Amino acid sequence: MQEHVAKLDALRGTTKDADRRTAINAEFHRVDGMLDKMLPQLMAFKTEESGLNTEYMLLLQDVRALSLSRQHQEAIAEQASTHKAEKHALADFVSTIVSRAPASESNSVPSIPSLSATIEDFVRFKRAQGRWTAKTEAENRAVYELFKLIVGDKPLVEIDDDGIVSYLETLKKLPPNINKAPAYVGKSIDEIIALAPETTMAARTINKNVERVSSLFKWAMGKKKYGVTRNPAAGMSVDESGAAKRQPFTxxxxxxxxxxxxxxxxxxxxxxxxxxxxxxxxxxxxxxxxxxxxxxxxxxxxxxxxxxxxxxxxxxxxxxxxxxxxxxxxxxxxxxxxxxxxxxxxxxxxxxxxxxxxxxxxxxxxxxxxxxxxxxxxxxxxxxxxxxxxxxxxxxxxxxxxxxxxxxxxxxxxxxxxxxxxxxxxxxxxxxxxxxxxxxxxxxxxxxxxxxxxxxxxxxxxxxxxx
Known part of the structure; x- marks a missing residue:
């Protein structure tokens, strides 16, 4: 390119103007032709340079992301370590407080009342209503005491359909007036049944007992304290068709x-x-x-x-x-x-x-x-x-x-x-x-x-x- 410029300067000193112009135009045409050939190469170089710049920028972004990710991971690890330390410290604190508290305070979750406690609550409720006479209360207590002896002193909610069926089957094997006859005083239910009583409880008496048990379930239903949601004794009864019924006098x-x-x-x-x-x-x-x-x-x-x-x-x-x-x-x-x-x-x-x-x-x-x-x-x-x-x-x-x-x-x-x-x-x-x-x-x-x-x-x- 310098060679061509020198030739142009030399031509400017020529005396003959016409020849000089002709020579200059010819040289410019040569230079333009060379530039035309170089232009695609220059454009390709520009494109490559632009691509390099783009890849460089993407690389920088990846580097920054990796840096931030590492920082984030380090922060999370630090927070986890702090949380773990605080958790252990809190557990040690609670353990110390519980060990120092009275036994009655160490368990604040209320337990479901036993059958005995539920019966007492029911009797108290009936007394408050004024619905029961002293005789009625005594009769119901006798029924519930026998019920408890048969099924056990467990929460009412734990007595299911099978428990009521077993209760009914047991009643059918027991003699009447179980609490009054001297022969049965002090004996367990199994011991009384083992005696094979000649006379067993009347169907009407059995059904009265089951009705009273059903009343206890019905009362407890819906009360959160007892956890009872259904009445397994409802509709349970034995056939009374063969039972003796009151008759008119002749x-x-x-x-x-x-x-x-x-x-x-x-x-x-x-x-x-x-x-x-x-x-x-x-x-x-x-x-x-x-x-x-x-x-x-x-x-x-x-x-x-x-x-x-x-x-x-x-x-x-x-x-x-x-x-x-x-x-x-x-x-x-x-x-x-x-x-x-x-x-x-x-x-x-x-x-x-x-x-x-x-x-x-x-x-x-x-x-x-x-x-x-x-x-x-x-x-x-x-x-x-x-x-x-x-x-x-x-x-x-x-x-x-x-x-x-x-x-x-x-x-x-x-x-x-x-x-x-x-x-x-x-x-x-x-x-x-x-x-x-x-x-x-x-x-x-x-x-x-x-x-x-x-x-x-x-x-x-x-x-x-x-x-």
Missing amino acids: NSELAALLRSEEFATREFENPYAYWLIPMGLLTGARLGELCQLYLSDFVDHNGVPCIDVTDEKEGQRLKNANSKRLVPVHSKLIDLGLLQYVDGLRKAGAKRLFPELNERRDGFAQAASNWFQRHKRKCGIDGKHTKVFHSFRHTFISALLDDEVPEHSVAQIVGHESNLITGKVYWNAKDAAKRKPTVEKYQPHEDVWRLIPKFEQVRIVPRRGPR
Whole structure:
């Protein structure tokens, strides 16, 4: 290239202008041709240089990333080391605190109550509600104690379907009155079963036990404290179709009850020994309902004398809501002198129909119930469970139904639940005249009724000394 420039300078000194211009143009053409040939090479070099620069920049980026990654890894490692050291320090601190704390504070997680504790909670709840009498509480406690002996004193939530089935199977092998019979006192469940009792628990008793266990589960369900979410005892029962059921008295049995020494001599230890049999027969009322009557429960509605069966006074209890009712007084009870007897007590300042009956754990009926058991045995009436005072109620109801009295009409008199909507309402005073014919429908056989003297013909001779 320098050679060509020198030639151009030499040409500028030539005197002949035309020749000089020609020579200069020729030289420029030569130079342009050379530049044209060099241009692709220059462009290729430029491109290579640009590629080198790009690769260099990418390399720098990779180096920076590797550097940052290493720094990041070092930071993480440092943090992990610090966390590990802090974790060990915290564990040592907690261990020191726990070792110094009392045993009761070392375990703050509450445990699920045992069966015994759950039973006590349930009993306390029932007491607070006022739903249980002392007798009811004792009966339930006996059931739950037997349940605990069979399944173990474990939390209720640990008793499943298999546990309830085993409980049911065990009950079927046990004798009745397991807590009362001297032969079984102090023996385990397995030892009692090994004795092979001749008489085992009645189906009805077994089902009552299971029902009470089911009530315990039902109460505990949904309460977080006990962890119970279902009731494995619900719907569990044994077949009662072959079990002995209460039966009405036959006319011959009624006659036997009324031919006793008391009715023959017309001397009775107390008024209830005279009145309870005819009242039970002609009202269909339960023994407890009769024994707890107050004189104020004898009312008059539009000329119709009635007995107000209620639970509104001190010591009175009813089986259920349907038991509250008005019972028109049967004309035969009036003939015996019941209303005159009531008036006489009122004049004497008494408050109850049978003031000689004291309230006990079972209510007012315990002494009367014991009296009737002795009375029927003395009269030769068999059937410990089938022929009881409640059989008077069965006699009254069966006679009315056999006489084609509508069931809902009978329900109003005896306090059964009626399928009719109107049967669920406590009927008012104007219904007394309508219900009176229902009561009068039952007429005892004349051979039976003539054995009962009027009250004015009898004497009350209290018994002295032990029975």
